[in-house]
Structures are given as C-alpha cells and as structure tokens.
Amino acid sequence: MFTLALRSLRFRVGAFAASFLSTLLGATVLMSFASMLDTAAGDHVDAASEETLGTMATVVGGWGLLLVVFAVSSTLTLAVRQRAQEMALLKSVGATPAQLRRMVVGEALVVSTSAALLAVAPAMLGGRGLLAVLKETGQVNEEIDYAFGATGLSMGLGITFAAAVLAAFLGARRATAMRARDALTDAQLANPPMGLARRIGAVLLLLVGASQGVVTMTVMNGEGSDAMQTAGTASITFALGLALLAPLLVRTVGAVLTAPLRWFAGTSGYLTAHNVRRRTQQLANALMPVILFTGISFGTLYMQAVENDATDAAGLTKSTEDKNIELLNFVVIGMIALFACIMLINTLVATTTFRTREFGQQRLVGATPGQVLGTVGLEGLVLACSGIGFGSLAGLVTLIPFTIARTDRVVPDVGPAMYGGIVAVALLVTLASCVLTARRSLRTPAMEVVSAA
C-alpha cells in the first residue's frame, strides 16, 4: 500500500499541491516561532526577553497546530474525495478499507514530511527576521543571537507530523466509509439538513461572541488595552458561529437573490439562482473560509488600529507587552487569513473541477464558453459578497464594542482603506479560483468531458 501511495503521489502532484502548500506554510511559521525557544536558551538573554520569546513560541505554536490540522484535513479530504472512483476501483479489486486508510495516511506522511523538511530553510530566515523585528521594537535585548536548534526543529516537525497524521485519519475515515456510487452520482447534490449538534454549536458560538462584545462595552469600558482580550475573541467566535451556520446562510441568500438574479442577469443569473439553491452544501463549504477570513481580519486589524490611535491620543508610549500583543495579533491574524485563503482556493478549485461534466452538459445544450464562465463568475460573486457581508457582521462584533470601550465613540475614526483591501482580497481570491478553474476545464472538448464519466 505504501508503494501505491508513492505512485499515486507521483502521478497526482496537482491533487496534493494544496495539502503540501498548507503544510509547508504551517511548518515554516511554526518553526520560525519555535526557534525563539532555541534563541532564548542562548547567551545574553535576560528574564524579560526570555518571557517574550517564550510567549511568541507557545502562542503561535498552539494556533499553528490548530490551523495546520484544519487546513491539512480539509485539503486532504477533498483530494481523497476527488478520487472516489479510484477508491471504488481499489475496493473492487480487493482492497480493504484498512488498506485504503493506510494508503491515504501513507500519502499524508510523505507529503507532510517533505513539506516540513523543505520548510526548515525558510523557517530559519523567518525566525531571523522575527528576532530582528523584536530587537528593533525593543521587545528583546539587542545582544541576543539567533539560534535554530533541536527545540525548534523537533517542535516544528513534531507538530506538523502529528497534525498531518491526525488530518489523514479524519480524511481517510470519511473517504473509505463513503460508498462509491454515492460519491459519484447524487452525493454532490444532496443537501442534508444541518445536524442538531451543529445548530446548537453555532448558536452557542454566536451567543458567546455576542456576550464577549457586550462585556467589552460594559465591564471592560475604560479598562484600556485589556479590552482587547474580550474584544479580539468576540469576532473570532462570532465568525466561527456564522461559519457553522453556512448552509442556512446560503439557503437564505439563495431565496433572497433568486428573483433579482433572474431579472437582471439573464441566462447566467437564471442558472446561478438554481445552483445557489441546489448546491447548498458546496457553496456552504466555500462560504465558511470567506466569512472567517473577512470577519477575523476586519475585526482584529481595525481593533489594533483603534488601540494604536487611543494610545497615541492619551500621549502614552507602548510598553513591551503592548508591542508583544500587537505583533502576536498580526501574526495570528496573518496565519488565519492565509489558511482561510488556502482553504477557500482549495475548496473552490476542487468543487469547480468536480463540475467539469456539468459544464460539458451545458455546452452540449448550447451554452457558449462565455455563458459557462459568466455563470461561474456570477456564482463566485454571490459567494464572495455573502461571505464578505456575514464576515463584516462578525468583525463589527469586535469593532463597535471595542471602539465604545476605548474611545467613547461608536464608529471608529479609522479610514476604509484596510477594509477595502480585505474585501478586494476576498473578491479576487474567490473569483480567480472559480473562473480560472472553470476556464481550464473548458479546454477539453465537451463530448470528451461528458463521455469520460
């Protein structure tokens, strides 16, 4: 099975590119920060510097583990699911589910090991850069020398490895449990109702997020930068709650937009309206990362901007701890945003590729390539705009309470440029992933596409 795993890797480089890339990025960030522990063990390190370096390594390490598991499992699950036919074939020639699981885990091990090893060099550069930033802002002693040693290496490799294996087990379990026929035919159209656990979880997250917002406005009002603790998590929690509700949100958007799409966007609008209503599950999977990306980056970046303005207004200079928090905010948000983007691209590329046959059918009925791309683009636009809308809502759960607590205003005095940037990235990533993938799938003649399945 391991030989088979190696062979399937050799011939399916594209399918594993997303897993590889997210692992590579995850391992790079992890090791850059983990090497702070090695650095802290060196000479000229005073107690305060040691604490700063330790915080950097552990906070980012924890978030990194979570994100790598999340990203790798989602990319790997999709890579495995796209091979449902191959899995069915292997089953039909006598492979047991256990053997298939071993194959998938084997693939994950090869991908994650090579990605983690490749990450060592960029991680050393990243760690050096991080230390330079810490020195420049006076957060650590100028005398400290950078070190990349056993701790950084083992922490980076260990976490990446553990995350990949965990993710592979999760992905393989789902893939091998799936019956081949279901995977190939109607499964893609099934809109299973949301489970009770998911509904309850979503409502709880929304309530917790909202109450963190309320606490920020009331209890934390006038407490200074401490308000960031509750305010920062508010948008993350609220965005996660909305992400869990994604199928419901897609249905709502579909119901609201059906009439305008049909009236104003012609045939493409007509097809888009149908797809939004019938492909709830796929769209929900893509909507989640857009909400998380928009909500968390919008909330946190603006919170930090308000905080900086408030500190300046009070005529204070930042303490080392303030600087630590700011840097950590940016790093964690950057990681979340990056992984959300990878997940988004991966989900969209996979689901759009999966629809190659459907595009072929549309073309055979008389759709020009332009009409197919128009429909895909319109769907992407609906997806991106809904995600941006709901994500912005989540961001406001952080931003408004924090502004009230910190400045006695309701709307912060920060320009819209950053928000514009966030919106532009979300739109660009979504549209480019959908349209470019669809365009590639249009290169194959329609007859070939349709008869291949």
Add this chain to the structure above:
Amino acid sequence: MFRQHEEQPARHPEALRLVSVRKVYGSGARAADAQQSTRAAQAENQVTALDGVSLSLPAGSFTAVMGPSGSGKSTLLQCAAGLDQPSSGVVVVDGAELVGGSETELTKFRRQRIGFVFQQFNLLPTLTVLQNVTLPLRLAGRRVDRQAAVRVLEEVGLGERLGYRPAELSGGQQQRVAIARALVTNPRVLFGDEPTGALDTRSARIVLDLLRRAVRDYGQTVVMVTHDPVAASYADSVLFLADGRLAGRLERPTAEAVAERMAHLGDEVLAAPAPGQSYGGSGGPWQPVNQGV
C-alpha cells in the same frame, strides 16, 4: 406538438450533406506530449477515424448509422453535428456550411440547426424537467414559450412530470426529456448517439417510436448511431460504416437483414471503394435516400 409549423422558415430539401469528410486523431499537440515525438512515433499514434465519407440526407428522413466498435460512427455523428471539427472535408446542414471556428461560433451554429440526444441523457441535475427542456431556448436568448415546451413534454408522455428532477425519473423517462429538449428548438437535424444504449427493451421501444413519429408526423430529420439491429430497423434506411468508410446501405431495413449485413460487414470492407472515393456503387455522389418520404 413537436413543432409549430407556422413559425418555420422554409427548409432546405437537403438536411445534411457530407463531402469527403476525414477525421484524423492523434496528430500535432497530442503527439507532442508523448516522450518521443519523432515522426515515426507520430505517424504510429495517428488514427484515421473517418476516411473520406460523403453522403447526402434529405429533409424528413430517418437514418441509422451502424458499424462495429471503432468504425468511426460516433466520430461521424460528432463531425456532422458540429461537436467536433473534421480534419478535412465539408459539412453542410440545411444548406449552411459548417465552417470551422471557435467553440462559441460552433455553438451558435448548432443552436439554430442541430438537436442532439446522447446515450447518457446529459440532463442538468439541478434543473427540473421543464427547466431542462427550456434551457436551450434560454441559452440561445430566444423567447421561452412555456406552453410549447409543455406541449412537447406532453407529446413524449411526461406532461405530468414537469416539476421532477432528472434523478427522480427512470432512464427511459430521462431520455424522453432529452428528446423533448432536443426538439424544442426546432432543429433541422436531430442526432442520436446510441439513444437507446442505456435503456431496457421496453423503454428503448418507446424512445424509438417517438423518434419515428417525429419523422413521420412532423417531417423531422433524424440521424441515429446504434449498434442494435432492432433499433436500426426503426429507421427508413441504414448506413453501414467500417474502418471509417461507408460500407453499404440498406433501405427499409428489418432487424434480421441488418444483423445479417453486420455479420458480413468485414467481407464488404475488403471489397469497399478506395479511400476518399464517395460510396454509391458507380462512383457517383451518394444518392439521396428515401426521396419519397
């Protein structure tokens, strides 16, 4: 009703004409992908699917195309229907020559002239029966006459299933939806690529009866590829294809006669006219079949 005669512009008496159509696969870009792109390897990779096929079918005829696997019958259909472009030769549908161009141009050509029914139905899973049938009109930017679409669906016996989704229908019902979808645009030629290939005997008979009725009652031109002698016997005439060349024809076929002819097709190939020459006995152009219909 299969169509509304009052909206019809005059039809060309010749629904479909092919002149020396050749189709060669495996040249150029694809062979370049191979590791050895030497000229010899390239020649070896080339497959001549159609080797100079010429034929002419009058409007209102029902023709079956038969031949063993790999004889080029699906390629013939795809080239004639504008789904694929011949390597050389001329395809004329309803008096208009199919000129090679972008996919968009080919699509627009097909929209106005050609209906296609596939073995695997190819209905869009997200749309209902009625929405599937009206889709070609929407895509072509034509007025969607809901009543006309419903009438066509009633004609194929699915007037009660307008709101169903393809997955909720049997194979035979799905193929009837596909036929309604192909007929709703009023095509000059309706092509069928093994339209009964995925159906049980009973459903296949219903589908074939529908096609024959479209020809008899409404003057529709139908060209159908099949490997089933019984299906071919529903046509007015059968064209036999072997190794990419026309290898005979049969008027008013019976299933037995077709099966008999298929069994001896190999012998005929050996005695067939040289490549590039049109089939028709004395070397003249292929005579229109079924002039009387």
